[in-house]
Amino acid sequence: MNGAEAEMLTLGERASRERRLAEAAEVVDRCRRCEIGSIRQRSVYGEGDACAALMVVGEGPGETEDQLGRPFVGRAGELLERMLLAIGLPRADVFIANTVKCRPTYDDGVRLRNRAPTPAEMANCRPYLDEQIAILRPRAILALGAPSAKSFLGPTFSLTRQRGQWFDGPGGIPLLATFHPAYILRMTGGELGAAKRLVWNDLKSVRAKLDERPAAVTSSVEQVPLFEV
Numbered sequence: 001m002n003g004a005e006a007e008m009l010t011l012g013e014r015a016s017r018e019r020r021l022a023e024a025a026e027v028v029d030r031c032r033r034c035e036i037g038s039i040r041q042r043s044v045y046g047e048g049d050a051c052a053a054l055m056v057v058g059e060g061p062g063e064t065e066d067q068l069g070r071p072f073v074g075r076a077g078e079l080l081e082r083m084l085l086a087i088g089l090p091r092a093d094v095f096i097a098n099t100v101k102c103r104p105t106y107d108d109g110v111r112l113r114n115r116a117p118t119p120a121e122m123a124n125c126r127p128y129l130d131e132q133i134a135i136l137r138p139r140a141i142l143a144l145g146a147p148s149a150k151s152f153l154g155p156t157f158s159l160t161r162q163r164g165q166w167f168d169g170p171g172g173i174p175l176l177a178t179f180h181p182a183y184i185l186r187m188t189g190g191e192l193g194a195a196k197r198l199v200w201n202d203l204k205s206v207r208a209k210l211d212e213r214p215a216a217v218t219s220s221v222e223q224v225p226l227f228e229v
């Protein structure tokens, strides 16, 4: 096979993945399997490079994500982008999704508030996440926050004790969990500095995992010493 044929195959594979992701997103948009499917404004399927080496999986959409139909926007999204850039990964080079595709909410009598997804909602939505992973076949998965990590690794997973370790994720894909950007944003002072150092080590481990193979992702972005909060 010459280089041009290989490139055509790559382009064909990319087009195939993009089409399958778009079709899956339409299915998700019609889904009303959970009650939150009828309450949400927009479904948040996920977005990014269909050939991404890294897939990032958070917990669920929040208010801004629900309004825009995009994952990780707002302050947590901006911090995530800085975290990824710190290891030379522009947001557009990864694929970002959540364990549930609709915003989990409760009504406090004044307005809808964010809440964690229930186990039933996560179970209902899991086939969509599994399908995404099967289409993308990323080289590594970064789970953000305990709920996301537990959805892959089981209820006994401890983010405090097992954060930063590599596990076999779906289909044997290496999976590492770290703190959710929204959690980091709630910290201050020395606690924030300590969390940043831990997350920075986790991010460097992700970078090293992606660099293990010659075909690892490349980036025009320079690595920077540490992400800013």
Ligand code: SF4
Residues within 6 Å of the ligand: 028, 031, 032, 033, 034, 035, 036, 037, 038, 043, 100, 101, 102, 121, 124, 125, 126, 128
């Ligand atoms: S959370 Fe997932 S399974 Fe539940 S309604 Fe939304 S798309 Fe469907």
